[in-house]
Amino acid sequence: MEDSAGQRLQGKVAVVTGAGSGFGAGIARRFAQEGAAVVVADLDRAAGQAVSGEIGEAGGRATFVACDVTERAAVRRMVEAAVEGYGGLDLLVNNAGYSHVNQPLTETSEADFDRVYAVNVKAIYLAALEALPLLRRRGGGCIINTSSTAALRPRPGLTWYNGSKGAVNTITKSMAAELAPDRIRVNAVCPVIGATGMLETFMGAPDTPELREKFLATIPLGRMSQPEDIAAAALYLASDEASFITGVCLEVDGGRCV
Numbered sequence: 001m002e003d004s005a006g007q008r009l010q011g012k013v014a015v016v017t018g019a020g021s022g023f024g025a026g027i028a029r030r031f032a033q034e035g036a037a038v039v040v041a042d043l044d045r046a047a048g049q050a051v052s053g054e055i056g057e058a059g060g061r062a063t064f065v066a067c068d069v070t071e072r073a074a075v076r077r078m079v080e081a082a083v084e085g086y087g088g089l090d091l092l093v094n095n096a097g098y099s100h101v102n103q104p105l106t107e108t109s110e111a112d113f114d115r116v117y118a119v120n121v122k123a124i125y126l127a128a129l130e131a132l133p134l135l136r137r138r139g140g141g142c143i144i145n146t147s148s149t150a151a152l153r154p155r156p157g158l159t160w161y162n163g164s165k166g167a168v169n170t171i172t173k174s175m176a177a178e179l180a181p182d183r184i185r186v187n188a189v190c191p192v193i194g195a196t197g198m199l200e201t202f203m204g205a206p207d208t209p210e211l212r213e214k215f216l217a218t219i220p221l222g223r224m225s226q227p228e229d230i231a232a233a234a235l236y237l238a239s240d241e242a243s244f245i246t247g248v249c250l251e252v253d254g255g256r257c258v
């Protein structure tokens with residue numbers, strides 16, 4: 001770990017959901033490197049424990065909490081872990097996500113539709129119910145939602161997922177306006193496609209170089225997003241350098257939305 005003088009989240013306590021894999025793991029690792037104590041929350045116990053353990057071995061502070069972000073009692077335990085372990089909560093990253101597979105819009109089952117909106121949208125509501133009293137107690141804080149370029153430049157085959165991320169962007173802006181008097185900033189990051197656990201779901205077919213090429217052709221900078229890209233954007237939004245930034249849905253997309 002860097003010495004504390006160079007750390008941008010020194011003294012902060014963060015909860016990162018979906019931190020067992022992909023972008024969430026990248027955000028958790030980077031926040032810890034920058035001095036934050038991190039609650040690594042995930043449905044996948046083995047994956048979450050591995051990320052939390054890795055952060056600890058690297059000299060950072062992290063605790064794993066098993067949590068389904070669609071269940072209020074679990075969300076309550078998740079934020080309580082921040083208070084019990086580290087004395088409070090400053091940063092909440094609603095990153096866990098779910099998608100139906102890329103398919104014609106009438107082929108998505110009702111169960112899958114409901115799961116998309118439960119994980120991507122309802123979880124933000126539940127986390128707000130449980131986390132806002134804690135952020136207010138600290139005199140302010142920061143919420144970051146992982147949205148997607150899907151909200152801004154929807155691709156066919158992902159209609160219901162795209163709509164859920166549209167809701168994330170509107171909710172982000174509305175929360176920002178409503179919570180500004182409490183000194184709580186709310187922003188979103190909008191990644192373009194990345195090679196995480198969700199890649200094949202988004203592509204709707206097994207991962208091949210040819211299929212990747214089809215997606216890369218729509219990204220001016222010519223590559224997929226990586227956890228480090230999303231983590232760097234989230235770090236900026238979480239840091240004091242972004243103290244006047246709220247209600248922003250920041251594209252991290254190599255120019256995809258241009």
Ligand SMILES: NC(=O)c1ccc[n+]([C@@H]2O[C@H](COP(=O)([O-])OP(=O)(O)OC[C@H]3O[C@@H](n4cnc5c(N)ncnc54)[C@H](O)[C@@H]3O)[C@@H](O)[C@H]2O)c1
Pocket residue numbers: 017018019020021022023024041042043044047067068069070095096097098119146147148149150190191192193194195196197198199202
């Ligand atoms: N990968 C992409 O192409 C891409 C692009 C834009 C946005 N996103 C968004 O990025 C976010 C992170 O996804 P990722 O790409 O890193 O995928 P990922 O599959 O690598 O990681 C997602 C993590 O969320 C966890 N999770 C899923 N449902 C959960 C639940 N109900 N409660 C708690 N944890 C849960 C999973 O166990 C997993 O560890 C999601 O919100 C996704 O919609 C992904």
